[in-house]
Amino acid sequence: MRFVVFLDIDGVLNTRTTVKRTPYGYTGIDDARVKILANAIEKCGGGDIVLSSDWKVMDRNHEDYRYLVSKLGQCGLEISDHTIDKERKRGLGVKEYLELHPEIEEFVILDDQKFDFEHYKKIWERLLITNGIERAEFASRTPAVEAILFRDYIKA
Numbered sequence: 682m683r684f685v686v687f688l689d690i691d692g693v694l695n696t697r698t699t700v701k702r703t704p705y706g707y708t709g710i711d712d713a714r715v716k717i718l719a720n721a722i723e724k725c726g727g728g729d730i731v732l733s734s735d736w737k738v739m740d741r742n743h744e745d746y747r748y749l750v751s752k753l754g755q756c757g758l759e760i761s762d763h764t765i766d767k768e769r770k771r772g773l774g775v776k777e778y779l780e781l782h783p784e785i786e787e788f789v790i791l792d793d794q795k796f797d798f799e800h801y802k803k804i805w806e807r808l809l810i811t812n813g814i815e816r817a818e819f820a821s822r823t824p825a826v827e828a829i830l831f832r833d834y835i836k837a
């Protein structure tokens with residue numbers, strides 16, 4: 682595993698104005714946004730998706746989880762793994778994941794919220810704050826190269 686995208690879903694692959702609904706009636710996923718994600722990952726030469734979103738706690742057979750898997754699958758994407766949070770400390774979940782996976786050389790985080798990410802410099806510099814993936818901004822004033830490139834690929 683060389684390059685990883687830590688992926689939030691709500692606020693990244695949808696926004697509050699998204700009309701689509703999941704099978705259970707929650708805010709759905711916008712195909713155009715999945716496509717932007719897929720294109721950006723492809724331009725990076727490929728990469729793995731690690732789910733950091735709260736969608737990760739769903740049972741894998743839950744209809745909404747299967748909906749997510751199928752939406753990603755339409756663009757050739759799949760979830761390879763997920764982080765584990767304690768007390769909604771999403772940054773800590775990413776940090777611990779990275780420690781368990783030293784083979785990860787480069788990564789970015791897509792999320793619409795800051796959580797505790799700022800506590801971890803390496804993570805903060807690779808965080809893109811979204812309002813829908815197409816509006817991705819650097820969290821840090823000194824973003825890492827991966828974040829700069831990935832944002833360019835999103836905008837392209």
Ligand SMILES: [Mg+2]
Binds near residue numbers: 690691693794
């Ligand atoms: Mg979110």
